[in-house]
Amino acid sequence: MADPFQNVDAAGEEFISAFADSMDERQSDPTMEKIVSKYLGRLEFSEDSLTVEVGCGAGAVTRRIAEKAxxxxxxxxxxxxxxxxxxxxxxxxxxxxxFVVADGASLPLDDGAVDILVLHTVLTHVKDPEPLLTEARRVLKSGGYLVVCDADFSKASLGNMPNDPLDACAKVFVSEFVTDPHAVAKLQGLATNAGFSVQDLSFQSRSVLDNDQMLPWVEETGKVLMKRGEIGEALHNGLVAEYRRRAKEGTLYGYQVFATLIARCP
Ligand SMILES: C[S@@+](CC[C@H](N)C(=O)[O-])C[C@H]1O[C@@H](n2cnc3c(N)ncnc32)[C@H](O)[C@@H]1O
Structure with a gap:
């Protein structure tokens, strides 16, 4: 199955509503709030500045940007x-x-119209990030800021023992819901090749120990495997119950790393 984030409307209303909620929940996680407020704090907003978020989803991060801007x-x-x-x-x-419907490779904006452009957990969901960065370069002003924040999905895990079935779910989730789990490793080169000057690349770990933040990694994976006839409902329900049991008993261990790149237009 192709990553549904490549074409969200084709994934259907149930997906849209579930992931709109899930992205709101993810952004309300204190670590995610810290990541976003840290990069917003590095930028220079003014009352006539124009900030855009490309691939804004249901607007969880856009609302944080709107508050700051x-x-x-x-x-x-x-x-x-x-x-x-x-x-x-x-x-x-x-x-x-x-909010405007547009692809990140073709924005309805004049050259040099934008002061700040944010790509938050988008590049891991596109087959080719280059056209999005080239477009970012076109619409940004000289001196404008590019922010790319994304998860290093190649390192994500949900296990606390060898061959953990919940970790197996996390691996399936990454293969089904992410296009390029290694996109973060390519960020510096991509930004430099698109003509940006990289100012900073920082990393922040995120742990999920006692809440439902990574439950979609089990629930949505289970739905895919059931649809394919690979597992039955009993196993799906058991995996979800196991996630909840660990979260309640303090034995859950979800782990992710987020990278934030800040670059400027020459
Ligand atoms: C995981 S969501 C992140 C949404 C939002 N940035 C957030 O963090 O809440 C990935 C988003 O990238 C969008 N996307 C995928 N391909 C895109 C493209 N070519 N141009 C712009 N956005 C794209 C998807 O539609 C989806 O909304």
Whole structure:
């Protein structure tokens, strides 16, 4: 199966609604809040600056950007009509943000119109990141900032023993829901080749020990395996129950690494 994030609308309404919730939950995790507020704190916003998030999904990160950029304008671009509708429904109090359907390789913006462009957990979901970075370079002003934040999915795990069945779920999740688990390893080269000057590349680990933050890694994987007829409902329910048991008893161990690259246009 191809990573559904390559074409979210084709994945259907149930996927859109489940992952809109899941991305909101992920962003509310204290480590994720720390990661986003740290990179937003490194940027320079002004009241006439334009900040865009490319691949904004249902707007979980766009809303954090809107808070920081206010009264500056923010646009969330997203190829999925379903996610854009979710983003508009979830926008709440923010009056400085709009959401527009667009692919990151073809943004409806003039050359040099943008001060800050953010790609948050997008490049791991595209087959070829180069056109998105070339487009970022086109729309950013001289001196403008590019921020790329993504998970190193090649290192993600959900195991606390050898051959852990929950870790097997995590590995299947990465193979089914991520396009390039190693995208983070290529970030510096990609940004440099697109003409950016890399200012910083930092890493932050994230652990999931006692909550449902990585439950979709088990639930959604189970749905895929059941659909294929590879496992039955009893095993799926058992894996979900095992995740919940560990979370309750303090033996869950989910682990991820997030990278943040900050670069500037010459
Ligand atoms: C994991 S979601 C992240 C959403 C959001 N940035 C967040 O962190 O909440 C990945 C997003 O990348 C989007 N995406 C995939 N291919 C894209 C492309 N070519 N251009 C722009 N966005 C893309 C998907 O539609 C999806 O919304």
């Amino acid at each position: 206010h009264p500056g304008r923010v646009i969330g671009f997203e190829p999925s009509v379903g996610f854009v509708n979710e983003a508009k429904a979830r926008v709440g109090k923010y009056d400085n943000v709009e």
